Amino acid sequence: MSRYIARRLLQMIPLFLGLSVLVFLLLALAPGDPVDLLVFGNPHVRPADVVRLKHLYGLDQPLHIRYVKWLWATLHGDLGYSRTYKQPVFSLMASRIGNSLWLQIPALLLALSVAVPVGIYSALRQYSAADYAATLFTFLGVSIPAFWFGIMMIYLCAVWHPWTSLSFLAWLTLPAGGFSSPGVSGGAAVVDRLRYMVLPTVVLSLVFMAGYTRYTRSSMLEVVRQDYVRTARAKGLPEWIVIHKHAVRNTMIPLVTIIALSIPGLFAGAPLTETVFGWPGVGQLFVASVLAGDFAVAQGIIMLLAVLVIFFNLFADIAYAALDPRVRYD
Amino acid sequence: MAIDAKPALPFEVPGGEGYWRAAWRRMKHHRVAMAGGIVILIFIAAAVAGPPLSPYSFDQIDLRHRKALPTLSHLLGTDELGHDVFTRLLYAGRISLSVGFSAALAAALFGMVIGGVAGYYGRWVDNALMRVTDIMFSVPDLPILIILSRYLGGSVAGIIFVIGIFAWMGVARLVRGELLKLRRQDFAEAARAIGARDVRILARHLIPNALAPVIVSATLTVGGAILSEAALSFLGIGIQPPIPSWGNMLQNAQDFVWTTPWLAVWPGVMIFLTVLCFNFLGDGLRDALDPRLRI
Numbered sequence: 001m002s003r004y005i006a007r008r009l010l011q012m013i014p015l016f017l018g019l020s021v022l023v024f025l026l027l028a029l030a031p032g033d034p035v036d037l038l039v040f041g042n043p044h045v046r047p048a049d050v051v052r053l054k055h056l057y058g059l060d061q062p063l064h065i066r067y068v069k070w071l072w073a074t075l076h077g078d079l080g081y082s083r084t085y086k087q088p089v090f091s092l093m094a095s096r097i098g099n100s101l102w103l104q105i106p107a108l109l110l111a112l113s114v115a116v117p118v119g120i121y122s123a124l125r126q127y128s129a130a131d132y133a134a135t136l137f138t139f140l141g142v143s144i145p146a147f148w149f150g151i152m153m154i155y156l157c158a159v160w161h162p163w164t165s166l167s168f169l170a171w172l173t174l175p176a177g178g179f180s181s182p183g184v185s186g187g188a189a190v191v192d193r194l195r196y197m198v199l200p201t202v203v204l205s206l207v208f209m210a211g212y213t214r215y216t217r218s219s220m221l222e223v224v225r226q227d228y229v230r231t232a233r234a235k236g237l238p239e240w241i242v243i244h245k246h247a248v249r250n251t252m253i254p255l256v257t258i259i260a261l262s263i264p265g266l267f268a269g270a271p272l273t274e275t276v277f278g279w280p281g282v283g284q285l286f287v288a289s290v291l292a293g294d295f296a297v298a299q300g301i302i303m304l305l306a307v308l309v310i311f312f313n314l315f316a317d318i319a320y321a322a323l324d325p326r327v328r329y330d
Numbered sequence: 331m332a333i334d335a336k337p338a339l340p341f342e343v344p345g346g347e348g349y350w351r352a353a354w355r356r357m358k359h360h361r362v363a364m365a366g367g368i369v370i371l372i373f374i375a376a377a378v379a380g381p382p383l384s385p386y387s388f389d390q391i392d393l394r395h396r397k398a399l400p401t402l403s404h405l406l407g408t409d410e411l412g413h414d415v416f417t418r419l420l421y422a423g424r425i426s427l428s429v430g431f432s433a434a435l436a437a438a439l440f441g442m443v444i445g446g447v448a449g450y451y452g453r454w455v456d457n458a459l460m461r462v463t464d465i466m467f468s469v470p471d472l473p474i475l476i477i478l479s480r481y482l483g484g485s486v487a488g489i490i491f492v493i494g495i496f497a498w499m500g501v502a503r504l505v506r507g508e509l510l511k512l513r514r515q516d517f518a519e520a521a522r523a524i525g526a527r528d529v530r531i532l533a534r535h536l537i538p539n540a541l542a543p544v545i546v547s548a549t550l551t552v553g554g555a556i557l558s559e560a561a562l563s564f565l566g567i568g569i570q571p572p573i574p575s576w577g578n579m580l581q582n583a584q585d586f587v588w589t590t591p592w593l594a595v596w597p598g599v600m601i602f603l604t605v606l607c608f609n610f611l612g613d614g615l616r617d618a619l620d621p622r623l624r625i
Contacts, residue, residue: 014461015461015464015465015468018461018462018465019465019468019469022465022469026474026477026478027477030477030480030481139606139609139610139613140606142609143553143557143602143605143606143609144602144605145557145560145561145564145580145598145601145602145605147560147561147564147580148560148580148594148597148598148601148602149598151580151583151584151587151594151598152594152595152598154587155587155591155594159587159588159591160591176587264470265470268470268473271472271473271476271565272472272561272564272565275565276584286473286476287476287565290476290477290480290567291480291565291566291567293480295477298473298476298477301473302469302470302473302474302477305470305473306468306469306470309468309469309470310468313468
């Protein structure tokens, strides 16, 4: 086991270097470096200053030197400085990650709490009406543009709210976007935050939900055909024990890996959903900074995401091997 | 030397029905997939034939009839500049569908070349190409798409390129996996024995046998590419107005959700339906083309 982990850790190094080259080139080769953009925004900058600034930022050096310097700084936690937000990228991201998690974790939990039972049920009743309904739902969920669904939900719950005259449905009338109402504190602030969370959480979780349902269903379908399930039935175990102890537990193994692989995305936020709802998370920060041409922020977010992806890939493989004794380490 | 033996197809039974004919027979029974395919054909026909038949052009501004409700002369109403929404929707269909098809086709071709070379030559070539594929796979695609289209987007060709270069990895892995199995089979050895060149063995004997999963993957990629184009245009870094795409029509409509919410309905419905139909079609093709069902 430890040899396996050590080898996988070593394999992460070239993967990380490859990714870092890609991310660096992506932004270094972009037309217009930060100084060009500065001059573009302010025509009064003198040519001598341009040369001085480019030298100051090291932009006059060859690409490979810049890459090594950038990588060195990145490895030391220095992700650069945001021009538009006037603060270091690292602290800017740190201030947003919490907001993204406020949205992502409830969305993930909501998705799993629906997808796992639905997926299992639909696999057990394959080709039943319920199974077709669940399958149709997964098709709808993966095909719907999340940002459009978000706009429609805003229209329904924040603009139209046709239930206005029904007082018991008043809680369904929700804010169109944002994070919290100004001047609310104490217990009311919790309720207030929850009201802002409902729409983006529902929209975000739909995307997760469709994928997880499909995954649970196909995994369960595979497991119930296995010999050990037939053996369990043959030795006369009650059906619910066969399902719970033998089928569902084995279905969970690949599901754990899929969940592990989606954890990096939790920290990176949801660029589209957060933008639609004006939710100040990492995804919204990413979109806003790219639109503003502030690529240092984007570079930092992608590097963080890439590192998390590599790490959780390894984690998923180890978890899989640890949970399933049939998987060997070589 | 002429080497024009008919390329072998998987599981061809002498005297039995051909592979593609059997696939089509299975496909016809998949009603949802057939419905998806028919809806797609209707959308393509409407996008091709619709704009010339419409009395309006996609960029015709009519300031006296802005944000009009649907009437007989404007079937879906007009937007904030008095554009006829129905005409724009049809024209946007051209853009969104061609971006989807072109990106998927380019990605599938590129993936076949990479996967074909990796699977055929094996060893270090395979290793190197598959590590690159792994890296591209582990890059989170939406953020990179956003950055790339920030400076390559704007034109239709730019968007196709940006979406295409992040969509080939699935096909590359599929083709490579198939070729690793196929290249040691007798018909490939036979072609090699009579002196066929590598390019010929690949293009004529191996790739055609690996085509079924590629077709399925490419079909699903069309839907994915349409979703990506919509997302990028929605963020304002994809197709630029006045050229309409379903995504930028939505971006525009979002600003008016308080006053003219119906503007946001139709582009979204079109994206949703189109992507849904491609997913249904891909699912049906998977069932129809999977030769394992045949034995």
